[in-house]
Amino acid sequence: MGTRKLYELLETFMLEHQIKMGRDALFNLLASNHLLVKRRKRKIHTTNSNHWFRKYKNLIKDFTPSVSNELWVSDITYWKTNEQVYYISLITDAYSHKVVGYQVAETLEAVESIEALKMALASIDSSQENLIHHSDRGIQYCCHQYVNLLQDNAIKISMTESGDPRDNAIAERINGILKNEYLYNYEVDNINEAKELLASVVKLYNEERPHMSIGNNMPNEVHTKNAPTNKLWKSYYPKKPIIVNQYQD
Numbered sequence: 001m002g003t004r005k006l007y008e009l010l011e012t013f014m015l016e017h018q019i020k021m022g023r024d025a026l027f028n029l030l031a032s033n034h035l036l037v038k039r040r041k042r043k044i045h046t047t048n049s050n051h052w053f054r055k056y057k058n059l060i061k062d063f064t065p066s067v068s069n070e071l072w073v074s075d076i077t078y079w080k081t082n083e084q085v086y087y088i089s090l091i092t093d094a095y096s097h098k099v100v101g102y103q104v105a106e107t108l109e110a111v112e113s114i115e116a117l118k119m120a121l122a123s124i125d126s127s128q129e130n131l132i133h134h135s136d137r138g139i140q141y142c143c144h145q146y147v148n149l150l151q152d153n154a155i156k157i158s159m160t161e162s163g164d165p166r167d168n169a170i171a172e173r174i175n176g177i178l179k180n181e182y183l184y185n186y187e188v189d190n191i192n193e194a195k196e197l198l199a200s201v202v203k204l205y206n207e208e209r210p211h212m213s214i215g216n217n218m219p220n221e222v223h224t225k226n227a228p229t230n231k232l233w234k235s236y237y238p239k240k241p242i243i244v245n246q247y248q249d
Helices: 003-016 023-032 110-121 144-152 165-185 191-208 219-225
Strands: 071-081 084-093 099-105 132-135 156-159
Touching: 003 023, 071 110, 071 165, 084 110, 084 165, 084 191, 099 110, 099 191, 110 144, 132 165, 144 156, 165 191, 191 219
Parallel strands: 071 132, 132 156
Antiparallel strands: 071 084, 084 099
16 A cells, blocks of 8 residues: 555554654655555556447536445456456445445456446445446446446436546546555466455455545445545645655555
8 A cells, every 4th residue: 555554554553662753754665675656557448438329428527425325436447467458347436435346357348347336236225316326438338238237226327528537536546546556466367366366455445445535544434334534635745756756645
């Protein structure tokens, strides 16, 4: 995980053992040992919006969820390991930042994204109301099977209206976290190993990784309790931007 989150988790331990180290010093220590989380450039495109299926309006402009299961954001990302490329479909609750549905596959077929949606649907009450599902305009999310499953569960459909990643920022951010902080540190040889590793990574992210956008709480705890949250990331201004800007927070 990022250094700020690691520092918060270690702070009590360091105080108990009289270890005097501030956040900047921890950044430098990790950097000198090549342990900071590196950013990686995106090279593979996973969105094909050039299709004849219906594209839906963006319903979440200036919308901020106030409880869990009010807004889900979905996206597909790639994961390259041992010269093999896998595709991960993720559905994340925008309020708690908990990953509620996921699937990894060797293809970009819509059926794989549908499996992630089925997992997410299994986590909620059938009487859930006012839930919005937001995604890009990729063929996986616009196809009849995916749309019908959303409509059958009375879920409103929202889609981006441009190719700007900021239109689906939370989903894009989760993609980066799971890959850069977790998946890229491992190698897998087949799809079964990939599925096992992804399940472990999602569990770690949901249950053990503090998130600045939810007050440094864990996504699963916020999601389950509908706990009030506050953003902390705006208050962090690192003294050495050359080091920090190269890596995830």
